Amino acid sequence: MKILLVGSGGREHALAWKMAQSDLVSELLVAPGNIGITREPKCRTAPVPSDDVSGLLELARNEKVDLTVVGPEAPLVAGLTDLFVKSGLRVFGPSAAAALLEGSKVFSKDLMKKYKIPTADYETFEDYDLASAYLKSAKFPLVVKADGLAAGKGVFVCNLEEEALDALHQIMKQKVFGIAGERVIIEDCLEGEEASFIAFTDGVSVIPLASSQDHKPIFDNDRGPNTGGMGAYSPAPVVTTSAHDRIMNEVMLPTVKALEAEGRPYMGFLYAGLMIKDDLPKVLEFNVRLGDPEAQPLLVRMKTDPVRLMLSALEGSLSKETIKWDNDAAVCVVMASEGYPGSYPKGKIILGLDEAETIPGVKVFVAGAESSPSGVVTSGGRVLGVTSLAQNIPEAIKKAYEGVEKIYWEGAHYRRDIGKKALSRS
Ligand code: AMP
Ligand code: GLY
Numbered sequence: 001m002k003i004l005l006v007g008s009g010g011r012e013h014a015l016a017w018k019m020a021q022s023d024l025v026s027e028l029l030v031a032p033g034n035i036g037i038t039r040e041p042k043c044r045t046a047p048v049p050s051d052d053v054s055g056l057l058e059l060a061r062n063e064k065v066d067l068t069v070v071g072p073e074a075p076l077v078a079g080l081t082d083l084f085v086k087s088g089l090r091v092f093g094p095s096a097a098a099a100l101l102e103g104s105k106v107f108s109k110d111l112m113k114k115y116k117i118p119t120a121d122y123e124t125f126e127d128y129d130l131a132s133a134y135l136k137s138a139k140f141p142l143v144v145k146a147d148g149l150a151a152g153k154g155v156f157v158c159n160l161e162e163e164a165l166d167a168l169h170q171i172m173k174q175k176v177f178g179i180a181g182e183r184v185i186i187e188d189c190l191e192g193e194e195a196s197f198i199a200f201t202d203g204v205s206v207i208p209l210a211s212s213q214d215h216k217p218i219f220d221n222d223r224g225p226n227t228g229g230m231g232a233y234s235p236a237p238v239v240t241t242s243a244h245d246r247i248m249n250e251v252m253l254p255t256v257k258a259l260e261a262e263g264r265p266y267m268g269f270l271y272a273g274l275m276i277k278d279d280l281p282k283v284l285e286f287n288v289r290l291g292d293p294e295a296q297p298l299l300v301r302m303k304t305d306p307v308r309l310m311l312s313a314l315e316g317s318l319s320k321e322t323i324k325w326d327n328d329a330a331v332c333v334v335m336a337s338e339g340y341p342g343s344y345p346k347g348k349i350i351l352g353l354d355e356a357e358t359i360p361g362v363k364v365f366v367a368g369a370e371s372s373p374s375g376v377v378t379s380g381g382r383v384l385g386v387t388s389l390a391q392n393i394p395e396a397i398k399k400a401y402e403g404v405e406k407i408y409w410e411g412a413h414y415r416r417d418i419g420k421k422a423l424s425r426s
Pocket of ligand 2: 152290291
């Protein structure tokens, strides 16, 4: 079968690497892909951007692809699935109506409230003056969130009133996230430890992936602004058996049922970002896709063919599926450009890529790099995800950082504490 994979980041490199191992796959076309993906077997890239939904449809038709798999949220929220399905093409990923779960935080919070899915208490504002008046009488800390898509950067955890007023000003007056900031959510600040809980769903059955944990802030010990994610590991010991059962019964299954009841049936990856305290989960946000960088450690541990699971989801027969996992642990350390998540330079020559991959159990996934006459150079904020598989988390951490140390470019930044929270629980 010929598959079109949409996206160009580390998550898509990990998906391409894993899907290329499937006996069901003869060819993988990745749009627009990246230089790491071009080096994988069966893979070819096409220069169509992932938000050019009609360009992607033309590509899928011309190339006669059998299935399209969407990595990032933007094309799903923009209605890629609806457009493809109307043209008789198969897509693994939710419709625009269902993808609103990530596309609008107001929609997602209101859905959780209506169906009693645990999440922080919140207020919604469309008016700047009303929101700032609310902040002036509120208790801190609290969290200010832009309603729409903001590449993981539209959330401000504020300890002080002036921080919250500044966040509100950026979102609603300066419009730094454009129309995504026409409405804001102001919500209670939750305590606990975060985890990412991701599943395959066909709209009825929910087949969970292994647990994982992201590291959102740019600096060690969770300091500095939020990023797309600076590293991840799997499994995450904060997701105990009891927490897992509660997440399935109080979050995942009720959410899928709620969307069905609202006339927005959901098929694809469903990701709940959770805060967990004493095994009790509360939802921070939903995403309608795999996490990036969570996909990297999850896919190196996955032993079941994900393409088979995607086809089962499309047929509505996920209930017969289970997923096998490597008992080993996996860790991904993201290497980023200096300055990220703000502005950063591009074109820095990357050395040591091949050397890092000679370490047994280390795989380097490319997120933002390209080829140039002087060799492979940086081209994005998050550049590489150095991912390891080893018998336990401490060994996997050690191995991932051995890989990181082989790689060099001027100004490379990475966190040195990826996986530390798991160590404190073992
Ligand atoms: P989100 O994009 O909504 O997941 O938010 C990004 C990050 O902000 C999360 O991973 C948390 O670290 C933090 N965050 C979001 N909402 C809350 C909340 N209600 N309480 C505490 N931290 C939060
Ligand atoms: N790593 C967080 C996300 O993918 O949204």
